[in-house]
Amino acid sequence: MHAVDEANQEALRRMLAADPVLIDVIPAAQAIGALKENVLLHAGPPIAWERMCGPLRGAIAGAIVFEGWAADLDEAFTSAAAGAIAFHPNHHFDAVGPMTGITTRSMPLLVVENRTFGNRAYCTINEGLGKVMRFGGNDAEVLTRLAWLRDGLAPVLAAALRAAGGIGLKSLIARGLSMGDEMHQRNVACTSLLLRELAPWLVRAGKDPDVVAQAMQFIAGNDQFFLNVAMAMGKAIMDPVRGIAGSSVVTAMSRNGTDFGIQVSGTGERWFTAPVEMPEGLYFPSFSEKDANPDMGDSTIVETIGLGGFAMAASPAVAGFVGAGSAATAAAVTKAMSEITVGENPEWTIPALDFAGVPTGIDIRLVLETGLAPTINTGIAHREPGIGQVGAGVVKAPMACFAQALSGLAQALGVA
């Protein structure tokens, strides 16, 4: 397996060499040519309407109305069930999306460029908490907010990013880790640092002070605003790691609410899937486990680059929020993840672990040898369409994905 180790070192080298920069916000149809009418991208591996969970269907119906492909939600559900809409994973088009992860042609996308490798990756703008499309929300309140993101926030954010010449994310993440963020369920530091860097540019680039003030208020009012930036960054970092012959490093982990899927460098674009698990966590008042949908979203891309659950030690506050316990437990999670990774990131360090780097590059062999599944910090959606977030917790990547992937890699290497 010496060749696999060498391939994995190359994978790690590419991950650490990445230089992700948030450069722009553009309409999805401009970023992704395939996003024609009646085409919709979703989180996770490929899935047909029949097997989709409640919140994913709910979000899809909302997006269909948002795009004007149906007059109302009933018509949208009927149309989707009848096969009028083509569904594809975000991951097939350089994109990612949180939870349901819906991307359609008129939605504005954050653009992160990996300047070392020249590739770009995309993610929608975070809608905030509560009843939102990523958690299956689809009513007028949800669609009105999406329209404001498109018509109000996106143009001024785009103008500011262009004027600033982009915002480098590598050092921003480094600061965020020293400020208690793990960039999955806690993004308060990075959101604040990003707004702080962008604020003067927003003022200078914005034509209408009212819109600028609203844009700032929206960002300032949403501690998870940065999550979607971190996700686009994760995708931009991992895409150049795809297709290294023999590498057993995970390039994507993702879920659609029904299946959990992973992709591995040495097996290219192939998905290895297994039924997704239920998160274990804490519920918002008046909700409980019986309301919960199984796990979903492309946001696990952040664990793939050593953040989220892998960086739990940086974020004892999030350990409490997701029900994972105390600072000591948080440190133990990060230490466990270092047993299934190829190396550490010397530029992304955790003060509480005396500045150890985050565990980087999940090796499917180590996952199977140790029996330690990747730990993911996640939001929990209601199982019915239209309701939204009901809690937050921790979920494990299913071991079956990794076993399949190892077989697939062995086939690819001609040893099976």
Place this chain on the structure above:
Amino acid sequence: MHAVDEANQEALRRMLAADPVLIDVIPAAQAIGALKENVLLHAGPPIAWERMCGPLRGAIAGAIVFEGWAADLDEAFTSAAAGAIAFHPNHHFDAVGPMTGITTRSMPLLVVENRTFGNRAYCTINEGLGKVMRFGGNDAEVLTRLAWLRDGLAPVLAAALRAAGGIGLKSLIARGLSMGDEMHQRNVACTSLLLRELAPWLVRAGKDPDVVAQAMQFIAGNDQFFLNVAMAMGKAIMDPVRGIAGSSVVTAMSRNGTDFGIQVSGTGERWFTAPVEMPEGLYFPSFSEKDANPDMGDSTIVETIGLGGFAMAASPAVAGFVGAGSAATAAAVTKAMSEITVGENPEWTIPALDFAGVPTGIDIRLVLETGLAPTINTGIAHREPGIGQVGAGVVKAPMACFAQALSGLAQALGVA
């Protein structure tokens, strides 16, 4: 000593009941009636020109030129030495100032109101790093920046704060502690959180977008911007704790570069002083211990309320910056400080200590019993006027102050 314990519980109660809100920025002459021409406030206990250190003299000369009381620095030094200027401590006028702590009539002051007790406290605006008046800087660059703070930043900041109805500081500090700030040598989180809250108000209140953008850029470019807010907050919290008969709780710790002084609740406005010590720390490139001035500034007010060195465990990054070692050392410092304090602050907690509250209310009896002097995180100024900051480190409050204060308290109680 039962009466002392009861008095200390009342001191702690008042500290925890405080509700500090940053409400305004106003000219010093408006805040403090005594600030006439040729009157100057400085950090620390009272001191005459003859005993002042180099950077304090340098800053005073700069302030005299800034106010137009002398044509140049030479004339300013001569004038100050000849007794033309009246010197008083900031602490005598509800105010505090970092390092040299110079306050003169035209300087804008941050206003923090303690809404529980109705009192207000003041502090100048932080100038940024490098060659600045608080570290003894006094040339044209320093004075030009001070003029911009007065004419550019202050009016727009004041308008934004008034429009926002003030910014509550209690919860902002709570968040900052979970984001790696200890609010003395590290304020990156609180600076970012403050700018994030203020940004929409700055846009709406500002008349000229260029000035608004400059204001944001100035705040965003200075990780220590929040320090002066934290100091005014500390003063606003501690002033209502003064004059509780029998209380052995420290209400102020402060240094003027020559003397370290403390005040204690049960002994009112009396200062107990001892020679100030040299910080132990790390120096910027090309500087060393031989360049260092002994410790100075009113910023120790933050340790008095449980932040700074007392909250070191929240800030492993600052432990490295001030040369205090690793995360484990940082935790040990906070634990040691809990041996000399009356209680904990349940609203200001430290995630890395499993959400223990910061050690609150320094009891001079416990300092003397344990031999543990309060630990202070501090900046280090060059000993010559006009140069500026040369490092950062840790310094101990001199034990002699506490011994004198205990005698003073015993006298006040009629037991000595």
